[in-house]
Structures are given as structure tokens and as C-alpha cells.
Amino acid sequence: MLDNRRFVISAFFGIIGFAYLFRLFYLQVLDDSYSIESSSNSIKRVMEVPFRGQIYDRNGKLMVFNTPVYDLLVTPYKAKVQDTLTFCNLLGIQRTTFDSLMKAAASYSRMKPSMFLRQLSREDFARIQDIMVDYPGFEFSKSSMRTYLAPTMANSLGYVSEITKGQLEKQEGFYYQQGDYVGQSGLEIFYEEQLRGQRGVKFVMQNVNGVAKGSWKDGALDTMAVAGQNLYTGIDFDLQQYADSLMVNKVGSVVAIEPSTGQILAIVSAPSYDPRKLASRHFSDNYRELAKNPYKPLFNRPVMASYRPGSTFKVIQALTGLQTGAISPSTAFSHAGVPMKCHGGGHGNSVPQAVQHSCNPYFYRVFQSILYHNDLSNTYEASRAGLKVWHDQVEKFGIGTRLGVDLPSEYKGSLPDVEYYDKVYGEKRWKFSNVYSLSIGEGELLITPLKMANVAAIVANRGYYYTPHIVSGIGKKDNPLPEYTVRHETGVDRRHFDTVIPGMIGAVEAGTVMRLAKIADIQIAGKTGTSQNKKGRDHSIFIAFAPADNPKIAIAVFVENGKWGGTAAAPVANLVIERYLKGKTENKALENYVLHENYLPYTVFPAPKKPVIVDTVKKKEILNPLAEKKPTSAPKEKAPATSSGK
Known part of the structure; x- marks a missing residue:
């Protein structure tokens, strides 16, 4: 028994001893990380930051790419600067800047390297790299800077900047x-995980002065950084720039969509800014300047600005009336007893005619018929039941919901329902007479x-849409996110679109669109709208698609303070359509008209005595009009837009 105990105890201690010996062997022979840590004075771990993915247009043009630059890092406890003035002159900075940068670095960590100066060009790096050996504690790190083919599409492309403390946490x-740099807006933040790539690490031998002496173990333990995935978009870069030029001296938006895929062809937020301003070391100053601009160039109007749709909503109203059976294509209505005026009278004889001439009384009656199903008792119960039917159908057009575009901060919008009016007026205390303004896109x-660009695409497709999106491929062409390949149905029969579309064609050819805006050899189906603005001129809206029988492009244009949809927004839309379908501009008279128009609020910019002539020599001014003029006072806050019905 005693011998057995001795054997067990000996075996126990033998196992423990063997474990210790194996662990020592592993740490000293097999585990390189232990060797690295113990050699921290001579071996340095260098993190390799990958290049962000690049961004292309639909034709393979490189819109956003990376330019190699160098960042200067500092480790405060190692830093020694004998002559601060000479050092500042070398880097081209002020003494106060030097002090603030050193203070920020020390507050982060005295022992770890942190950012001192960003984005030194290759020329700057070559000029000072040898001299920096005389300044211990400072080291260079390879980096890159976002570079843009042209000063366009800044709001949708977005920008990158240094990650904030809150984002880190x-x-x-x-x-x-x-x-680290991280996407902060636009595509840069929406596709951050795909664009950022994967880090790498390499181990470098250095002497006591911190001078690199080559790779450790010939790079056996190094891992390569993997560049981010490229993004391929549906943007037509030439079309995008042309649409930009048409929106000079205007506040508003242009959104053009390929109906068959949902790919966005052009997306303009005006006024915008040069994206290069937020891709330089002067980011903070430039951002502050843009944030103070009274026209809010950082505000991405296509997805964030809200308006009442005005008469463009009559297209949805007509389709909803037809689908619910409230009206037929030949339904006629009298104007008698309607608290709205028509734009000429006599346009209540059929759906196509009412759409063509944007007849307010007609659509008042259409909405009334939807709610009451021709029961004109004007009761709460009838209104409640009818409004629910109306709401559920209109919602299928994407109204009152987020479409899911690949851009951040998409505004949901507003589509009132029964619960909303019960809350506002009280249950059983409202009826059609309280909500009839919805009939013409008001309320x-x-x-x-x-x-509204998506509504144009729905009508172009005769009843369905794909979620609008900018990126058509991640890593390779024709590889979008899965949700952008799903077809969404509105539930409206195709035959009803064949009733409404002739009215939209008539609106362009002999209706509410100015004659000059007609494009030769292209049949355009469109609808104008005018949103009232209580604190300025009314806003101009136009939606359209073309060719009417085989649509290739659907578009919405909003021009704030442009007043009539047919004279401000429609000309811009039709020129964009012509450029996309023909590859050139033939209607030079219309182009000249649009480029001469200035709809900037006069409370900020005085009305020019003569139109500003735009030519190719002034391309820089065209793309950045705000660089030449500064507002003398801020504009008044814009009230929610309402529609006059035209």
C-alpha cells in the first residue's frame, strides 16, 4: 500500500515537472510572440493599414481612388525637439499648432505613438525624411488620401475622417x-465594412535610435494587408456632371433611376461642395466652413429633404382610384361644389385629360370617391374605412416608408392614417372634409x-420597382446586396397604367410643361407639381420617364423657389433625359434657358441685373458657385412645403 502511494505521488510530481519543462520549451523555442515581446527594444510591430476600396461608375470610370501619403506619428516620452522653431518651419506649421498637437498626443498616451501630422505628400516626405532622424520620437507611417476624379456627387459619395472617441468605444x-480613418457619411459609411479591407502586420528590426534595419526573420511572421473591396455603381459619371451643371444657382435635387434595375444613374444635391475639401489635412476648418453655409451643402437633399408632393401625387391618386374601383378611365366629374379651382376649366371628362391638365376639382372628387365608395354621406365611419383602403394602397408606392436606399439618414416621410387623424382630431371627430387636401398632394x-423618382420608375415599369440603389456591384460588377434584386409589386393592374400614362404624355406635349421643354424624337411621360412655400417663392417639382413605350430612365427634379413645375423643374429633367438617351444635347435653346435661370433666394443673394452667362471657360464656377459669393445674411427657415396643385 505504501509503495503504491509513493508511486502515485512520484507520478504526480513527475507530470507537473514535465508540464513546466514543456511550457518553458514552448515559450523559449516554439512561441515567437514571447521572443518578440522580450525583444521589444529591437523589434517593432508595425500595423499595415489597407487601402480602401475604390469606387467606379457604370462605364468603368474611376470616381474615387487612393493617393499614397505619409502620416507623421509621435511618441511623447521619446520625443526630443531641441529647436522648436526650426522644427515647425520644416513641417510648415505654427508654434501654437505644435504645442496643441504635442498636448493631444500626451493626453492620449505618453508611451504609445499617436498622430502628429497627417497626409504629407510623397514630395514632402522625400524632403524631410532624412532630417527627421535628428528628432527622436517621431516616425512615419504610410497612409492614403481619398482622391476624386471631379468635384461632384459629394453628398452621396460621403467622406472619411479620423474615428472619434465615441465611435471607438x-x-x-x-x-x-x-x-484610424473611417467612413462618416454617404457610401463611405454605408459600405464601410466592405471598403475598409483587412489589416496586416509586419515586424521590423531597429537599432537603439529607432532606425529600421530590415524585416525580422525575413518577414516570416508578417501578414499582408488586404485592400478593401471596390464598389461598382450604376452612376453615369458624365450624366452626373451634366445634371450638376444644370442645378447651378439653384437649390434642390435631381434623382435619375434606371427603372428595370433600380440603379441610380445620377443623384444631385444642390448646392453641394467639392469632396476634396473634406479629404485634406484641413478637414476641421473646411467642415466648419461648410456647416456654417446658409444653403446647407452638407445636407443630402435627395434622401433627407421633405416636401409635399403637390400635383405629382395625382398620378398615385388616379391609379389608386382605378385600382379600388372608385373611378373608371372615362369617369367625369363636375366642378360644382368643389372648394378648389381648376387651371382652365373643362378638364373633368376623363382620367387622362385630368392628369394632362392637372385638374384639382377632378382629383378632389377622385379622393372623395375612394373614401366613400360613391356614398357621399360624409360620415366618420365611411371616411375611416375609405382612408384605410387608400392608405394601404398608397403605401405600396413607397410613400410613408423608407425605401432602403444604400445611403444613410433616409427620411421616412409622412403618410397619414386613421390613427393619426384620431389622435389629431379625436376619435369620431373627423371626416373627408377635414382631410380633402390630401387629394392634390397637400395636407x-x-x-x-x-x-418621387421611384414613383416615376413604378409608372415606367407599369406597377413594380426595385429598391433604388447606387452600388450595383461589390468586389465585382453586377453583385449588389441581395435586397436590391427583390421586385416590389404595387398591386395595381397594368391596364390602369395604360390609362394614366397617356395623360402624362399629354402633360409634356400639350399640358402643364412649357413648350420649349419638349425634346425632339423622344416621347416623355411626365407630371408637374408646385409646392407652396409660405416664406418664399413656391417650389417646382417634375417627375417623368422616357421613352414612354420602352422606359430607360425615370427622373424627379425639385427646384426650390422655382414656382411652376413646368418652367423650372421640367426643363432640367428633360435635358437630363435627352443627354442620357442621345448622348448629347440638341435642344440648345432649352439648355441656355436653364443655365441662365437663378433661383437662389434673394434674401441671401441679390437678384442679378443680367443673367450669368455660363460657358466652358467658367467650368470651375459652374461646379462651385458658392466659392465666388458669400451670403450677407442667413436665409429664413423654410416652412413645410404645400402644393398649389399645378
Whole structure:
């Protein structure tokens, strides 16, 4: 028994001894990380930041790419600067800047390297790299700077900037570190995970002065950084720039969509800014300047601005009336007893004619018929039941919901329902006479330019749509996110679109659109709208698609303070359509008219005595009109838009 105990005890201690010996062997021979840590004075771990993915247009043009630059890092406890003035002159900075940068670095960590100066060009790096050996504690790190083919589409492309303390604390996992760049808006933030790539690491031998002496173990433990995935978009870059030029001296939006795919062809937010302003080391100053601009160039109007749709909503109203059986294609209505005026009278004889001439009394009666199903008792019960039917059908057009575009901060909009009016007026205390303004796109309706471009695409497709999206491929062409390949049905029969579309064609050819805006050899189906603006000139809206029988492009244009849809927004839309379908502009008279028009609020910019002539020599001014003039006073806040019905 005693011998057995001795054997067990000996075996126990033998096993423990063997475990210790194996662990020592592993740490000293097999585990390189232990060797690296013990050699921290001579071996340095260098993180390799990957290049962000690049962004292309639909024709393979490189819109956003990376330019190699160098960042200067500082480790405060190692830093020694004998002559601060000479050092500042070398880097081209002020003494106060030097002091603030050193203070910020020390507050982050005295032992760890942190950012001192960003985005030194290759020329700057070559000029000072040898001299920096005389300044211990400072080191260079390779980086890149976002570079843009042209000053366009800034709001949708977005920008990158240094990650904030709050973002670091909230991140899932531990990918980002202090000083990293991260997408902050637009496509840059929406596709951040795809664009950022994967980090690499390499181990470098250095002497006591911190001078690199080559790779450790010939790079056996190094891992390569993997560049981010490229984004391929549906944007037509030439069309985008042309649409930009048409919106100079205007506030508003242009959104053009390929109906068959939902790909966005052009997306303009005007006024915008040069994206290069937020891609330089002067980011903070430039951002502050843009944020103070009274026209809010950082505000992405196509997906964030809200308007009442005005008479453009009559297209949805007509389709809803036809689908619910409230009206037929030949339904006629009298104007008698309607608290709205028509734009000429005699346009209540059929759906196509009412759409063509944008007849307010007709659509008052259409909405009344939808709610009451021809029961004109004007009761709460009838209104409640009818409004629910109306709401559910209109919602299928994407109104009152987020479409899901691949851009952040998409505004939901407003589509009032029964619960809304019960809350506002009280249950059983409202009826049709309280909500009839919805009939012509007024009341509590709020939409974005993107939504109305999507409505144009729905009508072009005769009843369905794909979620509008900018990126058509991730990593390779024709590889969008799965949700952008799903077909959404509105539930409206195709035959009803064949009733409404002739009225839209008539609106362009002999209706509410100015004659000059007609495009030769292209049949355009469109609808104008005018949203009232209580604190300025009314806003101009136009939606359209073309060719009417085989649509290739659907579009919505919003021009704030442009007044009539047919004279401000429609000409812009039709020129964009012509350029896309023909590849050139033939209607030079219309182009000259649009380029001469200035709809900037006169409270900020005085009305020019003569139109500003735009030519190719002044291309810089065309793309950045705000660079030449500064407002003398801020504009008044814009009230929610309402529609006059035209």
C-alpha cells in the first residue's frame, strides 16, 4: 500500500515537472510572440493599414481612388525637439499648432505613438525624411488620401475622417484604433465594412535610435494587408456632371433611376461642395466652413429633404382610384361644389385629360370617391374605412416608408392614417372634409425627391420597382446586396397604367410643361407639381420617364423657389433625359434657358441685373458657385412645403 502511494505521488510530481519543462520549451523555442515581446527594444510591430476600396461608375470610370501619403506619428516620452522653431518651419506649421498637437498626443498616451501630422505628400516626405532622424520620437507611417476624379456627387459619395472617441468605444470588436480613418457619411459609411479591407502586420528590426534595419526573420511572421473591396455603381459619371451643371444657382435635387434595375444613374444635391475639401489635412476648418453655409451643402437633399408632393401625387391618386374601383378611365366629374379651382376649366371628362391638365376639382372628387365608395354621406365611419383602403394602397408606392436606399439618414416621410387623424382630431371627430387636401398632394403628406423618382420608375415599369440603389456591384460588377434584386409589386393592374400614362404624355406635349421643354424624337411621360412655400417663392417639382413605350430612365427634379413645375423643374429633367438617351444635347435653346435661370433666394443673394452667362471657360464656377459669393445674411427657415396643385 505504501509503495503504491509513493508511486502515485512520484507520478504526480513527475507530470507537473514535465508540464513546466514543456511550457518553458514552448515559450523559449516554439512561441515567437514571447521572443518578440522580450525583444521589444529591437523589434517593432508595425500595423499595415489597407487601402480602401475604390469606387467606379457604370462605364468603368474611376470616381474615387487612393493617393499614397505619409502620416507623421509621435511618441511623447521619446520625443526630443531641441529647436522648436526650426522644427515647425520644416513641417510648415505654427508654434501654437505644435504645442496643441504635442498636448493631444500626451493626453492620449505618453508611451504609445499617436498622430502628429497627417497626409504629407510623397514630395514632402522625400524632403524631410532624412532630417527627421535628428528628432527622436517621431516616425512615419504610410497612409492614403481619398482622391476624386471631379468635384461632384459629394453628398452621396460621403467622406472619411479620423474615428472619434465615441465611435471607438461603441465599435463591435477591436478593429479600429486611435487615428484610424473611417467612413462618416454617404457610401463611405454605408459600405464601410466592405471598403475598409483587412489589416496586416509586419515586424521590423531597429537599432537603439529607432532606425529600421530590415524585416525580422525575413518577414516570416508578417501578414499582408488586404485592400478593401471596390464598389461598382450604376452612376453615369458624365450624366452626373451634366445634371450638376444644370442645378447651378439653384437649390434642390435631381434623382435619375434606371427603372428595370433600380440603379441610380445620377443623384444631385444642390448646392453641394467639392469632396476634396473634406479629404485634406484641413478637414476641421473646411467642415466648419461648410456647416456654417446658409444653403446647407452638407445636407443630402435627395434622401433627407421633405416636401409635399403637390400635383405629382395625382398620378398615385388616379391609379389608386382605378385600382379600388372608385373611378373608371372615362369617369367625369363636375366642378360644382368643389372648394378648389381648376387651371382652365373643362378638364373633368376623363382620367387622362385630368392628369394632362392637372385638374384639382377632378382629383378632389377622385379622393372623395375612394373614401366613400360613391356614398357621399360624409360620415366618420365611411371616411375611416375609405382612408384605410387608400392608405394601404398608397403605401405600396413607397410613400410613408423608407425605401432602403444604400445611403444613410433616409427620411421616412409622412403618410397619414386613421390613427393619426384620431389622435389629431379625436376619435369620431373627423371626416373627408377635414382631410380633402390630401387629394392634390397637400395636407400632412411629406415625401423626398428619391421617393418621387421611384414613383416615376413604378409608372415606367407599369406597377413594380426595385429598391433604388447606387452600388450595383461589390468586389465585382453586377453583385449588389441581395435586397436590391427583390421586385416590389404595387398591386395595381397594368391596364390602369395604360390609362394614366397617356395623360402624362399629354402633360409634356400639350399640358402643364412649357413648350420649349419638349425634346425632339423622344416621347416623355411626365407630371408637374408646385409646392407652396409660405416664406418664399413656391417650389417646382417634375417627375417623368422616357421613352414612354420602352422606359430607360425615370427622373424627379425639385427646384426650390422655382414656382411652376413646368418652367423650372421640367426643363432640367428633360435635358437630363435627352443627354442620357442621345448622348448629347440638341435642344440648345432649352439648355441656355436653364443655365441662365437663378433661383437662389434673394434674401441671401441679390437678384442679378443680367443673367450669368455660363460657358466652358467658367467650368470651375459652374461646379462651385458658392466659392465666388458669400451670403450677407442667413436665409429664413423654410416652412413645410404645400402644393398649389399645378
